Amino acid sequence: MKRLVVLIAIAAAIAFFWESGRNKVQTPIATESAKTESTGRRLGPFVIGGSEYRVVLEEKPRLPGSTQETGNTVVKMEIQDSMGNVAYERTFPVQTELEGFSDAWSVTATVLAGRTGTGLMINYALDSEPSAPTPENDSWWQLFGVIDGKLKAFSGPISVQGDLLPNDSASDVLRFKVWAHHYRIMFPVSVNWAEGKLAPAMRCDSCEYDVLPEDLSDRDDLTFVRLCPTVQGECANPQRTLVNKDSVIELVAGHAAVQWNEGSASGPSGDPNHPMTNEGTIAVPEQVWLKVRIDGKEGWLHEEEDFTALRLPFEQ
Amino acid sequence: MQLAAFFVAIAFAVQTPEQSLGSFTVAGQTFTVIVRNSSQLEIHDQSNAVQYRKPMQPGLSVTAKLAAGNGLAGLLMHYTNDNAESWQLFRLRDGKLGLLEPPMNAAPLTANAIVAGGRGSLLAARETIDLRTWGGNFYLIVPLRVDWQQGRTAPGQQCFEMAGAAGLAEVGCEMRVEAVPKPRNSDFTFVRLFNEATENMGSARHVVIKKDANIEYLAAKAIVKWSTSGDEFAANPSDIWLKVLIDNNEDNLGWIHTEEDFAAVGLPRQKAER
Numbered sequence: 327m328k329r330l331v332v333l334i335a336i337a338a339a340i341a342f343f344w345e346s347g348r349n350k351v352q353t354p355i356a357t358e359s360a361k362t363e364s365t366g367r368r369l370g371p372f373v374i375g376g377s378e379y380r381v382v383l384e385e386k387p388r389l390p391g392s393t394q395e396t397g398n399t400v401v402k403m404e405i406q407d408s409m410g411n412v413a414y415e416r417t418f419p420v421q422t423e424l425e426g427f428s429d430a431w432s433v434t435a436t437v438l439a440g441r442t443g444t445g446l447m448i449n450y451a452l453d454s455e456p457s458a459p460t461p462e463n464d465s466w467w468q469l470f471g472v473i474d475g476k477l478k479a480f481s482g483p484i485s486v487q488g489d490l491l492p493n494d495s496a497s498d499v500l501r502f503k504v505w506a507h508h509y510r511i512m513f514p515v516s517v518n519w520a521e522g523k524l525a526p527a528m529r530c531d532s533c534e535y536d537v538l539p540e541d542l543s544d545r546d547d548l549t550f551v552r553l554c555p556t557v558q559g560e561c562a563n564p565q566r567t568l569v570n571k572d573s574v575i576e577l578v579a580g581h582a583a584v585q586w587n588e589g590s591a592s593g594p595s596g597d598p599n600h601p602m603t604n605e606g607t608i609a610v611p612e613q614v615w616l617k618v619r620i621d622g623k624e625g626w627l628h629e630e631e632d633f634t635a636l637r638l639p640f641e642q
Numbered sequence: 643m644q645l646a647a648f649f650v651a652i653a654f655a656v657q658t659p660e661q662s663l664g665s666f667t668v669a670g671q672t673f674t675v676i677v678r679n680s681s682q683l684e685i686h687d688q689s690n691a692v693q694y695r696k697p698m699q700p701g702l703s704v705t706a707k708l709a710a711g712n713g714l715a716g717l718l719m720h721y722t723n724d725n726a727e728s729w730q731l732f733r734l735r736d737g738k739l740g741l742l743e744p745p746m747n748a749a750p751l752t753a754n755a756i757v758a759g760g761r762g763s764l765l766a767a768r769e770t771i772d773l774r775t776w777g778g779n780f781y782l783i784v785p786l787r788v789d790w791q792q793g794r795t796a797p798g799q800q801c802f803e804m805a806g807a808a809g810l811a812e813v814g815c816e817m818r819v820e821a822v823p824k825p826r827n828s829d830f831t832f833v834r835l836f837n838e839a840t841e842n843m844g845s846a847r848h849v850v851i852k853k854d855a856n857i858e859y860l861a862a863k864a865i866v867k868w869s870t871s872g873d874e875f876a877a878n879p880s881d882i883w884l885k886v887l888i889d890n891n892e893d894n895l896g897w898i899h900t901e902e903d904f905a906a907v908g909l910p911r912q913k914a915e916r
Contacts, residue, residue: 548850550832566832566902568850631834631845 363387365398369435371408372446375472378408379446381435389421391428393455399430401598405446405470405477413477414470416450417598428455431601438469440498443519445471447490450483450602461639462488462505466605469500473522480517481524482589482604499527503538504584506610508633508640511535511580513608524588532557532583537616539577545637547571552632553625557581557615565625573621575636581615581626584608663706668715669734675706675719685717685732685739693739694732696873699723709771714790716742718771721874724913727776728874733790744875745786745795745868770798772818775866775877776914779904780821780884782862784877795875797868814839814863814881821859821884822915823908829853831906835896839863839883849894857907860885863897884909 363386370380382405385398405414418431430453438447451465466483467490488503488510500515512535514527528535548571552564569575589606597603615628618636627633633640663675673693674686683704685694698704701723709718709731717739719730731742770785785798805811830853834846851857864879881899886907888894898904901911 549848635848
């Protein structure tokens with residue numbers, strides 16, 4: 327009986343100290359280098375490949391800047407296993423170099439369940455104020471999975487001006503909404519769970535992508551666009567097509583030579599002033615084409631004045 | 643006998659059909675312009691002496707008119723066929739009719755070129771006469787500078803703009819326009835309106851023109867190059883733009899320049915209507 331009591335006491339002590347260790351980031355931390363207090367926040371747990379992970383964020387109050395911003399900015403992110411071991415980490419700067427500006431990094435995490443694997447998707451975002459509004463915000467997406475029992479980044483953080491679209495059902499394809507200068511394409515990325523890699527799902531130099539609907543209700547009562555029968559360098563005789571307020575306009579497809587760069591999965595440099603040194607990109611060149619169907623008539627348009635005639639969004 | 647004389651007169655008339663283009667008084671002397679057999683042009687003085695004669699190619703038509711100057715006047719001959727047109731300008735000197743020197747294309751930088759605000763115009767320092775020049779879709783009123791005393795002509799205007807490191811680049815000058823639109827058959831036509839007569843400054847606005855729209859043709863811009871052939875000279879407009887106002891709406895004021903747009907405002911490419 328005495329032995330049992332001693333064992334219970336030892337177990338309780340171990341649990342107490344373990345919990346204290348785990349929760350230490352939840353309490354304010356005063357670092358030597360910072361004048362402001364750090365706080366901790368934990369996301370998860372997330373079960374991936376049969377193992378449990380947490381995302382631990384160290385945050386500091388955001389400097390208000392000229393726009394008097396409030397809230398926190400993430401200065402460090404760690405992905406820890408169930409034992410508290412750090413499997414991956416990234417550090418972020420606490421303040422912009424430009425006086426009067428206010429920067430805030432944020433990190434979110436979610437489990438991404440595919441058909442043949444499960445991963446942890448991390449989204450990094452930077453809010454920099456003051457800033458002009460943009461049609462789509464930039465952020466970074468990084469997928470992690472478990473390969474040979476270890477957590478592994480499948481790529482560098484992929485910079486996307488857009489978002490990650492949800493899948494209706496389990497899928498091994500990531501569907502990124504990507505800003506294409508006047509509209510938004512859906513850029514599919516295949517996940518290779520076995521090898522821990524990402525790659526564009528469409529193999530072509532210049533591909534035709536699905537596009538997302540846009541609000542075109544602001545267009546003039548009467549205008550026209552020039553439609554080309556195909557995507558071509560020089561559309562010699564585009565057909566001028568009437569568009570009125572009642573016209574039914576469908577955005578059918580986008581065409582662009584989107585460039586994919588997976589970045590480096592090997593991890594960031596650790597320099598908080600350059601947190602995304604290993605980033606990848608999904609870059610859309612300026613030259614884009616859009617296939618539309620206007621009152622049943624299909625064709626491609628690609629010049630600024632035609633996008634403007636339809637009141638498609640544009641970037642400053 | 644009278645009948646015989648009549649037939650002789652008829653036969654002579656058939657053999658030598660003569661078309662008078664009119665009589666014109668230049669510096670107090672009257673000249674008569676005659677076309678014989680549609681193949682020869684002659685200018686006669688008051689004593690019926692031939693002062694100028696030249697053969698005419700088949701299909702060529704010619705008109706003559708006075709080009710009035712400040713106290714002086716010249717005789718302007720205008721030759722046209724299906725594809726081209728040319729001019730001659732005569733003056734009276736020492737009692738005889740003589741041709742003025744044709745205009746030459748000026749170099750970009752000339753002593754009397756005026757460049758201001760990045761855009762300049764070679765202004766006429768002397769008198770100018772207007773050449774009604776067919777541009778393919780409408781008439782451009784091209785000014786020609788005339789120095790009656792020296793017997794020379796020169797381009798009435800030439801425009802330049804700053805083109806960065808390249809220095810000055812020639813651009814089209816604004817000039818008057820005469821247009822005779824054809825009826826538009828479609829319920830709608832479409833034009834791309836530019837704020838300036840260039841595609842490099844902003845994108846075009848798309849304007850739909852209804853069949854009954856009121857279209858005003860306000861001005862043209864073109865680069866005019868001069869050429870000579872024999873003793874005739876020609877004005878060759880290029881990069882032609884047309885300024886239009888649709889339904890008196892300032893939002894629909896702008897420049898157009900393609901054949902598709904010219905046709906959309908009722909001015910399709912065609913042969914000149916003389």
